[in-house]
Amino acid sequence: MNVVALVLSAGLRDLSRNRWIVAYALAFLCIAEGLFWFGGTGPQVLLSLLNIVLLVLPLVALVFGTIHVYASREFVELLLAQPVPRRQLFAGLYLGLAIPLAGAFVVGAGVPFALHARQGASLGGVAALLTAGVTLSLSFAAIATWIALKTDDRLKGVGLALGAWLVATVVYDGVVLGAAAAFGNYPLERPLLALMMANPVDLARVLVLTQLDVSALMGYTGALFEHTFGTALGTGVSVAALVVWCAVPLGLAERRFRNRDF
């Protein structure tokens, strides 16, 4: 096995036994199952779960990811002291964090939909939710890794992670809404689309909502997005933008890992 696979395999073994990862998967499982239990139909559960996912998943990926990278630092030093290239070691370490996070989400959110397949949730909607969750997990795990590699002070690092979560999930929407209200007399379509692309949480929301017949819930930017791109192209554009949101922080984190002093 190569270095990436070896380090990834160790990371998977470690985090699959981590109580927080298990609790994270169970939390999604209980919430989704609870929503079905209390009489929700498939589409209703999907929408309710989407709101929870968009709030909770970035928070867990950022905070857990940052703490995990800090906690692994001494072990990483031991691995770096072996004859292995930094680039491969980084890939193994990152995937060893991101895959368990994404996997816990897929199991926790996916299993209830599989168990309640006859309750009307569209396959496209469930697939979009899982895709959005996986890409958000990969993206925010990369951001968390970058923050932890960039900042030696653990407290500051966790603070930055919380700040990033607050910006992505709360502040950003407020800023966009404020900008839309303040410049309502100007043609804002393109700038707002660009703003939406600049936030992975917004992109994930639109990706899922374009699969559902719930245009009233899309909000201004979501409706504009669908109007501009249509459903099929819109899905492709949002997935592509989410992939960029994985690649850019990952590239930054990888560069930091290669060049930093341990």
Place this chain on the structure above:
Amino acid sequence: MITLSNIRKRFDALEVLQDVSLALRTGAVTALVGPNGSGKTTLIKIVLGLTRADTGTLHVGDTPADAEGAYRRAIGYMPQAAHFPVNLRVGDVLDLVQQLRPGEATDDDLLRAFDMDAIKDKFVGTLSGGTRQKVNAAIAFWFRPSLLILDEPTAGLDPLSSNVLKEKIRAVRREGRSVLITSHIMTELETLADDVAFLCDGRLRFAGTIAELLSHTGNASLEDAIAGLMRSERATHHAAPSPVPSRHGVPAWLTPGAEGVA
């Protein structure tokens, strides 16, 4: 076998290492000593490639150390404190390190002496600090490295394990391999080391055999000699900007910045 030439390292405004040149003799145990914050750990990390020197070179034999770290095949590293992922079993950790160094000759002495078979199924998180340190030591010696770098190796070990480890260090020396060891326990170093390198404020103040140091300082023990050097450094530091000790009666290669030390 390992030669550091004119190594300089700065962290922001702090110059941690200033023009350090040091050659580690083949088949000798070299004690790296100095007060806290003198640059010992940074120097070790530069040898390991964990930290990059701003200027200066590192040679393994006649070959410059490569950025990809293949030269670390020749090095076994035992960090001061053992930090492994708590949800991995000891066997997982050993397997990972062994697979990262495929095809290398192994020396199972310490694995047997520390009874790794008995704990290989235990989770790292359930082990005491001393037992983790034994795993740490077993890994460092496992691949018969030409150079062992041991950072406070006996810290946390019980007397029997400490004795076993010291015997192993002597055995390694007898086999003609080199050891670089740091410790604040001078009596321990006196019984283990042949050479001593004294770092203070990022400068190499002395490098030579212990006998030469004792003869130079007129002390009977390494502890007294190093304590005397530290006192003198402190006094010089407070008295004058240039803390370089007198060269009178000291061979040129024992003075700071000289090459081909020891």
